[in-house]
Amino acid sequence: MSDLLDTFYKTFIYEERYLYFLQGLKYTLIIAFFSILLGVFLGIVISIIRDYHRQTKRLWLLNKIADIYVYIIRGTPTLLQLMILYYVVFRTSSLSPVIVGILTFGINSGAYVAEIFRAGYDGIDKGQREACKSLGLNYFKTMRYVIFPQAVANIFPALGNEMITLVKETSIAGYVGIVELIKAADIISSRTYDYFFPLIVSALVYLCLTFILSKIMKFGERKLNHGLSS
Amino acid sequence: MVYQVKNLTKKFGENLVLDHINLEVKENEKIVIIGPSGGGKSTFLRCLNLLEKPTSGKVIYHNQELNEKTYKTIQGKIGMVFQNFQLFNNMTVIENITLAPILNKIMSKKEAYQKARTYLKQIHLEEKERTYPSDLSGGQRQRVAIIRTLMMEPEVILFDEPTSALDPEMIGEVLSLIMEVGKQNITMIVVTHELSFAYDFATRVLFMDQGKIVEDGDKEEIFKHPKTERLKQFLNNTK
Numbered sequence: 001m002s003d004l005l006d007t008f009y010k011t012f013i014y015e016e017r018y019l020y021f022l023q024g025l026k027y028t029l030i031i032a033f034f035s036i037l038l039g040v041f042l043g044i045v046i047s048i049i050r051d052y053h054r055q056t057k058r059l060w061l062l063n064k065i066a067d068i069y070v071y072i073i074r075g076t077p078t079l080l081q082l083m084i085l086y087y088v089v090f091r092t093s094s095l096s097p098v099i100v101g102i103l104t105f106g107i108n109s110g111a112y113v114a115e116i117f118r119a120g121y122d123g124i125d126k127g128q129r130e131a132c133k134s135l136g137l138n139y140f141k142t143m144r145y146v147i148f149p150q151a152v153a154n155i156f157p158a159l160g161n162e163m164i165t166l167v168k169e170t171s172i173a174g175y176v177g178i179v180e181l182i183k184a185a186d187i188i189s190s191r192t193y194d195y196f197f198p199l200i201v202s203a204l205v206y207l208c209l210t211f212i213l214s215k216i217m218k219f220g221e222r223k224l225n226h227g228l229s230s
Numbered sequence: 231m232v233y234q235v236k237n238l239t240k241k242f243g244e245n246l247v248l249d250h251i252n253l254e255v256k257e258n259e260k261i262v263i264i265g266p267s268g269g270g271k272s273t274f275l276r277c278l279n280l281l282e283k284p285t286s287g288k289v290i291y292h293n294q295e296l297n298e299k300t301y302k303t304i305q306g307k308i309g310m311v312f313q314n315f316q317l318f319n320n321m322t323v324i325e326n327i328t329l330a331p332i333l334n335k336i337m338s339k340k341e342a343y344q345k346a347r348t349y350l351k352q353i354h355l356e357e358k359e360r361t362y363p364s365d366l367s368g369g370q371r372q373r374v375a376i377i378r379t380l381m382m383e384p385e386v387i388l389f390d391e392p393t394s395a396l397d398p399e400m401i402g403e404v405l406s407l408i409m410e411v412g413k414q415n416i417t418m419i420v421v422t423h424e425l426s427f428a429y430d431f432a433t434r435v436l437f438m439d440q441g442k443i444v445e446d447g448d449k450e451e452i453f454k455h456p457k458t459e460r461l462k463q464f465l466n467n468t469k
Contacts (some may be wrong), residue, residue: 125314125316127312127314127316128316128318130281130310130312130316131310131312131316131317131318132330133279133280133281134279134281134306134308134309134310134379134388135306135309135329135330135334135378135379135382136304136305136306136307136330136334136382137329137330137333137334138302141333145318145321145329145333146318146320149320150318150319150320153320
């Protein structure tokens with residue numbers, strides 16, 4: 001028992017090591033939050049470009065670029081994307097690793113979010129678009145007022161899953177020297193030669209984060225589904 | 231002349247659905263299209279609204295050939311009522327009705343709401359204005375859909391089997407609203423299987439089969455004195 005207390009002390013209290021965890025948590029949260037924002041933004045833009053092209057046959061080039069983007073992102077590991085962005089694309093720039101992390105995870109998530117939205121638009125009866133057309137509504141009004149709101153309500157659970165995946169995936173940011181949660185745990189373990197507390201605490205923190213996130217998404221889902229039961 | 235249809239042909243793959251159709255529609259005509267399922271009635275109706283593009287031939291609306299460009303200038307003047315209503319499930323009844331006139335700047339929000347309430351009163355749904363479509367019966371939904379079309383002050387309304395998705399006891403309320411709308415100076419074309427409604431409503435009846443207009447005449451000619459064997463057979467079978 002005193003051994004356990006001793007390790008606990010060495011892991012968290014001694015030399016104020018709990019600060020590593022707090023800092024790790026801070027970066028995990030920052031990266032997760034901004035890359036979710038970036039991912040959802042990119043995903044919506046990409047999905048609308050592709051849908052617009054499908055409906056109107058316009059924007060051929062942009063659509064092609066969007067296709068290639070989704071294809072590349074889905075076909076390569078996230079870790080590789082992170083390393084390429086960090087060691088190749090932004091090697092000579094003075095961009096902070098955290099920004100590179102946000103860009104990587106945001107761009108990565110954007111491709112998956114785009115696919116989720118596409119499934120959402122496809123799930124809406126095409127008669128809804130026809131009704132809009134015969135009421136004289138153009139593509140963007142149809143999208144903005146009819147298709148998008150219904151699609152979002154339908155895909156909310158899938159979107160929640162993607163966000164949870166993203167939060168967990170930020171744990172690879174340590175590879176490019178960002179001290180996020182797992183990197184912090186790693187640093188402490190290397191000093192104390194104990195893995196139990198750092199890893200278990202990291203796991204608990206991730207569980208808390210994803211639990212809160214899924215509660216938020218559940219709440220949003222209930223709000224959005226109002227009136228959409230048929 | 232509202233419509234001139236010239237040699238309209240529509241193929242889905244190898245399947246010939248409309249076969250060189252020619253037709254002229256005058257202002258304020260009340261046309262009912264009858265015929266067996268798969269005869270091309272709905273596809274023909276959808277060509278009049280550019281929901282289907284002709285494989286060949288033309289649909290001319292007020293001296294202008296319908297295509298994506300000209301269709302934009304028409305903006306809601308060709309209304310459509312669908313078999314499955316197609317109300318917007320994410321909006322209340324009154325939002326459904328007022329969306330298009332407000333977004334198209336045909337009227338202000340205030341005018342649109344006023345007009346919508348007048349219409350809702352006429353169909354005795356004034357208390358449902360904040361209800362979502364999922365809480366309405368099929369008959370109520372279709373009547374709201376008809377009102378939604380009327381709000382755009384259309385010159386033409388196309389009805390694509392407006393009662394086919396309804397429970398039998400709700401068909402009457404929808405048909406009587408269509409009769410009521412028919413008193414206005416609006417050109418109406420209705421695809422339906424309700425033959426007694428067709429008889430009461432139509433100034434002109436088209437019988438379509440196998441992608442062609444087989445007979446075209448007033449209701450006495452079509453229902454009392456059918457000329458072709460196919461129409462006679464069809465009328466006998468539906469009795």
